Amino acid sequence: MSEMFNLPPLELEEYSLGNGLRVVLNPHAVIPVVSIAVYYNVGSRNEREGRTGFAHLFEHMMFQGSENVPKAGHFQHIMKCGGTMNGTTSSERTNYYETLPASQLPMALWLESDRMRSLAVTQENLDNQREAVKEEKRLRYDNQPYGQIFDLINEMIYKNFANAHSTIGSMEHLDDATVEDVQEFFRIYYAPNNAVTVLSGAFESAVAKDLIETYFGDIPSQPLPPELDVSEPSEVAATYREWEDNLAPFPAFLIGWKIPPRRSPEFYALYLAGKILYDGESSRLYQKLVKGEESVIQLFGFTDERRGPSSIFVGAIPKPEKDLSQIRETIMKEIHDLAAHGPSSEEMEKIENQLVNDAVRMRQSSMSRAQQIAEFALYDGDPKLVNSELFDLLAVTPDQIRHAVGVYLNTDNRALLDVVPAGKG
């Protein structure tokens, strides 16, 4: 495998503006394209009780225009240059990003700085976007089969309010919000010293630095947001809940475990255990349940990566007449087996190849580079981790995986959510 270690590190330059905005440049001049990623250190974890849903509401507000960019102007400007763009909200952060032809770097910086500097937080925009978020909640959560199960199981897994509540939040809380509340939220969390800006692609560092100073340099910094406590007791306490879903056509279940934070050795070991259990057609559970027993329509699993306590999930939608408890037994049996014997050498070879393949492919596009760098810069204060994390993952031993599965997954200390179709039809 010597060849894969020739992967050259990404070139990174990090610095801060006078107002505290952290900047990372990744000049990478292969294709004349540039991506910008602006990550604000605010997610649902920052929301207080009685004020849930604000971080996500803000993502909407950021497309409603600013001093020099009209409503919907952001999208139009990007389209006319031949670019792409979006924004998303998670528990950890809110991000905004664009990819453009390299010559359009000033456009990207103009658009992002104008809304950081002078977002139009007006009553009209607030009312309008509050309604938009309500519709989004109805569409994506309330009115989708299985749409609420991940929010429900998070409430079962986490005890700390900062971790447990959903990103979409409470519509009553949004209704209670005044335009002053929202302006205050913007002032605190959308300050330059609470954000990271990453450029990746074809640009000259000196030119980029000048432009960044010009566009972002005079945005005033703000006092840092209040300290945050995301600590958790380790127990989940074997919680069980039955959820009547009016739209679900079939029963389903979801099992969730609370696990250590991202980048911890245990998290890495469990991330790889997940790949062995549920990732791809040669994974253990796919072979057992989809092929062997032919008992499930759909099998899924993933890790939710957070700076604080994180989680791992396995779920399934069984075929109509199949016994759910039998399927869960098969899952727990495979977990037990992995905890007892660890992964096979073939499984280790497969996940190593997949890790390297994923890492190399991530480097192809300026957007995925910018996003990964921004996460490490924001969460860890160290963008260089983008170059070393692969090796931390490759260093995980079969015994670490075996041990971590034994401690964190092969246990009754997990949340189980049963979805019962409750339609009256």
Added chain:
Amino acid sequence: MKTEFRCNPPEPLEPIPFDIPRPFETTLDNGLRIIIFENDRLPLISYRLAFNLGDINDPVDARGITSAMASLLSEGTQDYTSRQLAEKIERLGASISTNSSDDFTIVAASSLSLYRTEILQLLAEIVLTPTFPEDELDLYRRNTVEHLKFQRSQPNFLAGEQAARLLYGEHPYSKVSPRAEDIEKLDRQTLIKFHARTMVPNNAIFIVVGAVDRPEFLAEMNDLFGGWQPGTPTVEKFASPPSRTARTLTIVDRPGSAQSNIVIANLAIKRTDPDYFPTIVMNQVLGAGASSRVFMNLREEKGYTYGAYTRLGAKQLAGDFEATAEVRTEVTGASLKEFFYELDRIRNETVGDDELADAKNFLTGVFPLRAETQEGLTNLIVNQHLYGLPDDYLQTYRENIEVVTARDVKRVANLHIRPEEMAIIIVGDAEEILPQAREYADSIEIFDTEGKMQDEAKYVVGDEAETADVAGKWSLNIDFQGQRLPVTMSLEQNGSAVTGELETMLGNGKIADGKVTGSKLVATARAEMQGSPVEFAISGKADGNEMSGTITAPIVPDPLSFSGSRQA
């Protein structure tokens, strides 16, 4: 003020040239053309083995065989079962896929360059020694027949099927899909013979992009593919597409549809036409994107639809131009009017400088974005070679866009958009569509969803039909994935005009311009979601105090049926 420079969008920097080097080309003794694009910026490799063999080459007595062959290549070979192949590929962290289109069949493989030899061997294995196992063929037949049935429920498929028939006539581009009976009679021996006859090296191009050592790679290619026996690829003669002389209207009747799927089409250019660049610029101005004219008119200004576009289908031997939209049934005629307005306008008026510049900036801007990943770059190179485009095609692409003038745009619009001979295809409720669309065409034909021609008279609603009274409060249930979701519709009626409100779980909508014809109600309820207008298209049939019909909601692709009664 220091901030004045912020008032306007900034000027771009000097554009950076986008240089794609020319690849190396050679040919094996058996005629297999090899194109090597060495690119070692990342330790990755992409292979494509592309055959000049498409669905159009299906023998008349074995339709669907090319696509069946492509799908079954990786489902069993001389040395491995389907499952063993899947495991071997995943173990490398790699992927292989196989597909056919109208013109070509492509086997694609990609992996870390570390495994370039192993994945190349697996690619050779599935191309050279597939066995088409009986059980895998059986599964393919069952799944495909199910899929063909499902297609007939999709209005887009029905519209495309008619458009292809009308434009291409006896040319095989007219067949967009095999029939169930074609698939059911595919047998293993025929597949084996077809594979031996058509998948031959002198009818294929092998393209590699990535970190590759040329001599080593060529030696491997000789080992793996050197013994592959050449065949005699037949150069087929196809009938020419018919020339059209009149504007026609073809309706595919889906009773109760709340939406009309409109396609307006004529033959245009093949992929190698010298007018290609001015035509894509013209199409960008007219309707390719969400800031193009057709979208701005039908969606942004009129609110008839969520999206309205124009599209160029430039294939190897011929091509077409299409304007398409899914609109609310009651604005079918109004949408045709706007479409033809825009089609005439781009032919008669010279496009403005800003509009032309926006279209060209978009096309030159997205081009390098497409080449960022190895897969994206490989696709550009594969298309260039399959269509036989010039050697400097990728190098001169942006220049070729930039030199297009407003006069060029007008010229190609007049050549390749010909409103007087276009085929209008509308999938929807024929009874509703007919009176609205009739005036836009010289002749009319109506089909059911199975493709059987229907008698036009069946769909003509007499003027004397009595207008039903639909005023009042209706309690209705929508059938959504087996669930019954309650909605309430409150209506006021004045003659045939209807207004009111629709209350649903998704919010409440206002009904402003509903209409009753005979016992039929057609109306649209407008609500707002995420700051954008959202429309529920209602099509109902009243029978005293009972009503049934369909509602089309933006989130759900198909119309949802409803039924219920008037509250006392």
